[in-house]
Amino acid sequence: MDLYQMIFQRKSVRKYDLAPLEPSILKDLWQYIDSLKPLFSDIQYRIGAPQTHKRNMIPMKAPHYLSFYSEEKEGCLYQTGYIMEKIALYLTLKEIGTCWLGFAQPVDDQIADPKGQRFIIMLALGKGRDSIYRTNVQQFQRKKIEEITDVPELYSLLEAVRLAPSGLNRQPWFFSGTKERIHVYREKLGWFKNSVYGKTDQIDLGIALCHLEIAIQKEGKYCIWEWKESETIYKDRYQKICTVHLSDSNVESLS
Numbered sequence: 683m684d685l686y687q688m689i690f691q692r693k694s695v696r697k698y699d700l701a702p703l704e705p706s707i708l709k710d711l712w713q714y715i716d717s718l719k720p721l722f723s724d725i726q727y728r729i730g731a732p733q734t735h736k737r738n739m740i741p742m743k744a745p746h747y748l749s750f751y752s753e754e755k756e757g758c759l760y761q762t763g764y765i766m767e768k769i770a771l772y773l774t775l776k777e778i779g780t781c782w783l784g785f786a787q788p789v790d791d792q793i794a795d796p797k798g799q800r801f802i803i804m805l806a807l808g809k810g811r812d813s814i815y816r817t818n819v820q821q822f823q824r825k826k827i828e829e830i831t832d833v834p835e836l837y838s839l840l841e842a843v844r845l846a847p848s849g850l851n852r853q854p855w856f857f858s859g860t861k862e863r864i865h866v867y868r869e870k871l872g873w874f875k876n877s878v879y880g881k882t883d884q885i886d887l888g889i890a891l892c893h894l895e896i897a898i899q900k901e902g903k904y905c906i907w908e909w910k911e912s913e914t915i916y917k918d919r920y921q922k923i924c925t926v927h928l929s930d931s932n933v934e935s936l937s
């Protein structure tokens with residue numbers, strides 16, 4: 683089993699066994715977190731220790747929570763989604779359930795961060811009271827593949843992205859391009875909707891990029907990210923955020 687397979691089985695877990703996880707599991711989790719590579723090496727972030735307290739508009743209790751803090755720079759929300767989703771998939775692989783908590787806050791004394799990083803979002807985690815796995819893709823409520831791309835040759839690669847979780851299940855993503863060069867778009871929102879959904883939508887796109895990278899790596903290729911937000915609107919409603927180049931070698935950037 684690997685992270686790719688977890689994409690097809692994961693679900694949001696909202697009922698937890700409240701017993702704390704064994705220290706060895708938490709130690710392994712921190713080793714995994716330390717091994718992760720950022721999307722943007724110039725945006726510093728930190729993940730807070732699993733917490734037993736939080737404020738949340740939705741009454742959901744878990745034995746642990748992970749808080750993500752970041753420097754406030756362009757791209758920081760994409761990076762948040764990308765990193766935290768890797769952690770969520772890794773935990774799923776270890777038979778630990780997770781749920782993103784878009785409305786939760788750490789308790790007061792954990793909001794202030796000594797490095798000036800801002801709290802972004804939290805993930806609940808713990809052993810599920812019921813199974814934490816889906817058994818087939820029909821159990822995912824998602825857009826159809828042709829609603830998220832206009833490139834049939836990308837259907838099979840993008841299946842793993844189609845199944846990605848998103849805030850309120852909005853799935854604000856779209857993909858075009860070719861098998862070698864995939865353009866990634868975010869739904870363009872008007873002023874009001876952007877003030878409501880803008881932050882979460884960017885986190886969602888980071889989650890989609892995490893799934894896309896895992897799917898590309900499954901094919902034995904590497905991703906080279908070309909970051910260029912475009913003002914041009916595609917299909918009347920999508921704004922390009924980046925292009926992913928598929929490479930046979932693990933080179934750092936485009937030459």
Ligand SMILES: Cc1cc2nc3c(=O)[nH]c(=O)nc-3n(C[C@H](O)[C@H](O)[C@H](O)COP(=O)(O)O)c2cc1C
Binds near residue numbers: 785846886
């Ligand atoms: C950024 C983000 C924020 C979310 N916030 C919440 C939340 O506050 N409470 C909750 O129960 N689920 C939350 N979710 C979970 C989504 O509702 C869920 O991923 C989506 O409905 C798809 O369902 P699935 O994860 O079971 O596949 C959030 C997901 C994301 C990606």
